[in-house]
Amino acid sequence: MHHSPRHCDLLLFAGHLVSQDDARTIHADAGLAVQDGLVAAVGPRHVLEQDWTANRRLEFPEGVIFPGFINGHTHAAMSWFRGLADDLPLMDWLQRHIFPAEQRHTPRTVELGSLLSCAEMLAAGITCFADMHFWADAVARAAHTAGMRAMLGEAIFGFPTPASPTVKVALERAHTLREALQGDARRRICVAPHSVYTTTPAMLTHAAALSDMWECPICIHAAESAAETAQSLSQHGRRPLEHLDALGLLGPRTVLAHGVDLLPREIELLAERGVSVIHNPRSNMKLASGVAPVPALLAAGVAVGLGTDGPASNNQLNLFAEMHACALLHKGVHKQADLLPAQAVLDMATRHAADALHWPTLGRLVVGGPADLAVVDGSLPHLQPMADPVAHAAYSMHGGEVVLTMVAGEILYQDGRHTRFDLDALRREMQDCRLSADVRPGAAA
Numbered sequence: 001m002h003h004s005p006r007h008c009d010l011l012l013f014a015g016h017l018v019s020q021d022d023a024r025t026i027h028a029d030a031g032l033a034v035q036d037g038l039v040a041a042v043g044p045r046h047v048l049e050q051d052w053t054a055n056r057r058l059e060f061p062e063g064v065i066f067p068g069f070i071n072g073h074t075h076a077a078m079s080w081f082r083g084l085a086d087d088l089p090l091m092d093w094l095q096r097h098i099f100p101a102e103q104r105h106t107p108r109t110v111e112l113g114s115l116l117s118c119a120e121m122l123a124a125g126i127t128c129f130a131d132m133h134f135w136a137d138a139v140a141r142a143a144h145t146a147g148m149r150a151m152l153g154e155a156i157f158g159f160p161t162p163a164s165p166t167v168k169v170a171l172e173r174a175h176t177l178r179e180a181l182q183g184d185a186r187r188r189i190c191v192a193p194h195s196v197y198t199t200t201p202a203m204l205t206h207a208a209a210l211s212d213m214w215e216c217p218i219c220i221h222a223a224e225s226a227a228e229t230a231q232s233l234s235q236h237g238r239r240p241l242e243h244l245d246a247l248g249l250l251g252p253r254t255v256l257a258h259g260v261d262l263l264p265r266e267i268e269l270l271a272e273r274g275v276s277v278i279h280n281p282r283s284n285m286k287l288a289s290g291v292a293p294v295p296a297l298l299a300a301g302v303a304v305g306l307g308t309d310g311p312a313s314n315n316q317l318n319l320f321a322e323m324h325a326c327a328l329l330h331k332g333v334h335k336q337a338d339l340l341p342a343q344a345v346l347d348m349a350t351r352h353a354a355d356a357l358h359w360p361t362l363g364r365l366v367v368g369g370p371a372d373l374a375v376v377d378g379s380l381p382h383l384q385p386m387a388d389p390v391a392h393a394a395y396s397m398h399g400g401e402v403v404l405t406m407v408a409g410e411i412l413y414q415d416g417r418h419t420r421f422d423l424d425a426l427r428r429e430m431q432d433c434r435l436s437a438d439v440r441p442g443a444a445a
C-alpha cells in the first residue's frame, strides 16, 4: 500500500537506538520522529524514511540514542560544596560541615549552584532530576532556565534554614511552589521532609497528609547508615523505618533515598507498602554509609531507581558513573557475577527511576511518549566494537561521550554547548559570589 509521508518537526537517526521499551528493543541503523515534543515514531531508518518528512534532520551514523537519564535523588545546589569536606563519614560531614555551610545560602546562590548542576547533568545525558533543598523555588528556576524536567521538594527541617526560620514557613513555601508549578509540563513537586533525624513526628505526619492531599510523592532520606539507625533508636526508640511506618509515612507515594541499613523484614515491609527506593551507590560508598541491599530489594519487588545524591558527597552528577558502580559493587560484595547485569542497571537509570518517581512516561522512547533523549558518540576507541550498547552503557561509557541531550524535542546541550544559558557567565558569577570559599570550616560565621 502506498501512502504519502507524514510531516514532523525532527527526524533523528543514529547507528543504534536503545528504546528501553517494554521489550527492551534495540534498533540498529534507526531513529525517531519528533512532533510537538513527543516521539511520533521509532524504528529502522528505511521505515522512517518512507513514512516521514521533517523540517530538520540530525544524523549520528556512529551514535547511540538512549532515553534521557533520570537522576532519582540529588541536591543540585550543593555543587558549591564540591570538594569542601571529603573523606568524612555521613553524620560528621553533614552536621559539622554541610549544614553550617548551607546557612550562608541566598535564593540567588541556590539558583546558581543548581544551574551549574543542570549544566553538568545535561552534559552527561540527564534530562530529569529529583531534588530536595530549601528555596526549592530557586532550584525550580534553575531547572526552568536549563529546560530540564525536575521533581522538586522544599526541604522540611526541624531547625531554621536561611529560607525558613520555622517549619511553618517551610510548609508555606511548599504550598507556594505547588501553586507556581500547577500545569507546568517539565516541573513537578514532591513533599520533602529531610529525614527521621532532622524532623519531629508531628512534621512527618503533616508531610504525609500534604502528600495525600496533593497526590504527589513524598521524598525522604531513610536508613542511610548504621549511625542514623542508632540515632533513631536513641531519639525515638525505633529504627528509622519502624518510626516512619508508625507515623504512616510508608506508602505507595513514598520515595525513599538510600535504604542502606535495612533488615530483611524491613525489605519485605517496603515491598508490602509499595515504597520505591533510590539507590545512590557512590554517595553511600564515599560517606562510608555501607552498601544498600539492592539485589534483595529487587527480589522483593521494590521499584529501585538510581541517583547521584548531591555533588558534595559523590562528587559527580553522572548516571554512567552510578551504573558502573552499581553493576560492579553488588557483584563484588556478594561474589556473584550475575547480580545487577547491564540491562538491570540501565533500567535503574532510565525507566525504573521514572517509575520510582511516579513519572512513568519518562525513561523510555516509545510512540506518544516525551522526546527526552541523549545521544552518545559511539565512535570512540573505548566503545569499539559496538557489539552491545547496553553493556557499553554500564561498563564502558563515562558520560563524556554524550554529544546531544534533548528534552521534549528541544536540544538543550549539543557538542559541549548548552543552548539555553551561558555557562561561562554562570561560572564567573559563581566565582564572584565566593560562597564556597566563605563557608570553609573555620571561616568567620
Ligand SMILES: [Zn+2]
Binding pocket: 073, 074, 075, 221, 257, 309, 310
Ligand atoms: Zn540526599
